[in-house]
Amino acid sequence: MYPFKFKPILKERLWGGTKLKDKLGKPIENDITGESWELSTVKGDVSVVANGELSGTSLQELINRNPESVLGKSVVERFGTDFPILIKFIDAKKDLSIQLHPNDELAKKRHDSFGKTEMWYIMDADDEASLIVGFNKDVTKEEYAQSLENDSLLDLLNYESVKEGDTFFINTGKIHAIGAGVLLAEIQQTSDVTYRVFDFNRRDKNGNLRELHTEQALDAIDYEKKDDFKVGYPKEMNTVNKMVDCPYFKTNFIELSEELELNITERDSFTIFMCVGGSVEVQNDHGSARIQKGETVLVSANSSRIHLKTSEVKLLEVTI
Structure with missing residues (x-):
């Protein structure tokens, strides 16, 4: 049970770039790598130990062998042998799609999954880089739906300029997007359930528009304007x-x-x-x-x- 490092799970994304290699030294071989999954037991993307005598062992196997030793008794009581969080580094060369995540109740009902509460720590940001976090005013479900129809959703959204060290907490239901030029660390519940509501009409490498989840999102969105996302924290040295x-x-x-x-x-x-x-x-x-x-x-x-x-x-x- 020495400290475990894991092999990064690298993800090509339509909006990805090269900062994961240029800034963080990840072994990427293309110009559109958007995510490095650092710790994951998501099905099909399970982390593998990269150091020491247990090199090559999966994180799930480590947990299954001795759950309480790895996770802690209280964590096992809550989550069983599921690793409860997903850790990533994300590089957005282009704007990510505008999206949100359902809460635990809705995610369980629809997807047999946890919801997705997450936080972001900004590691690097180009000049003028920003995030979308929430609405800039209270809106109704009807106003939101109308904005999708007349292509005016961007007028309802709140933009936050960012710099290194800025931290954001993203509740379930909060509409959001990582903007172009941002490199960040992400900590989230173990879930890959995302409702994409607008993607700037971009097409993938095959010329197809990406799937939107317009109807599913309607009952998952928090339509209130809330200034509850920017995290203020002390920065005292050596503590x-x-x-x-x-x-x-x-x-x-x-x-x-x-x-x-x-x-x-x-x-x-x-x-x-x-x-x-x-x-x-x-x-x-x-x-x-x-x-x-x-x-x-x-x-x-x-x-x-x-x-x-x-x-x-x-x-x-x-x-x-």
Whole structure:
């Protein structure tokens, strides 16, 4: 149960680019790679250990062998042997489609899946880059539907300019899109259920328009204007700074210029570190692994301590 690194699962996307290679060193071989899935047990896309004696073992196999040791007793009680979150890096060379995700209740009913609450940490942004998050006013279902018919949806949406370090929390039902020129880290519930409502009339490599989920989205959208998405958080050096604490995950920001020891004896959860700057050696009771910007490591729940050895690093720490 040493700290585990995993092979990235790379995804070509119509809107992808090359920043995952240029900025994060991912082994991509084309110009349209949009996502690097870092930790996943989504069917067909299960992460595989890349380091140590268990190299080649899938994350699901690790969990199945000893669920409580990997996940934590309380996590197993809630989710069984399902890994409850999905970790990604995303590069948007072009605007992503405008979309939203259903809540747990609707996703279970329609797709036998969890909903998809997520958060974004901006790692890099071109000048003038922005996100779409929510509406710019309260709208009715009828107004929204009319805007799709007359091609005026963009007039109803809220745009947020972004820079490195900005963080956003995206509730289920909130309409959103990552804008061109943004590289970010994403933490989300384990779900791949997305309702795409507008795609700028783009066509795929075969000349086809991508599927829209207009009718499904109508009952899933939150039509109220809410300023609940921008995450303010402290940025004190050499300590743990709370960012997000929701029912699905907890995320902290850690920026270090020296070593840090974390006592996690009472933490009944696995711990994930996403490196968003610099590099660090992550040690637990059973071994160590070094990660640098753009890499992710999983520390099992049966660890009592985590020692972070570095002279300069920025981390997102994720637990349940």
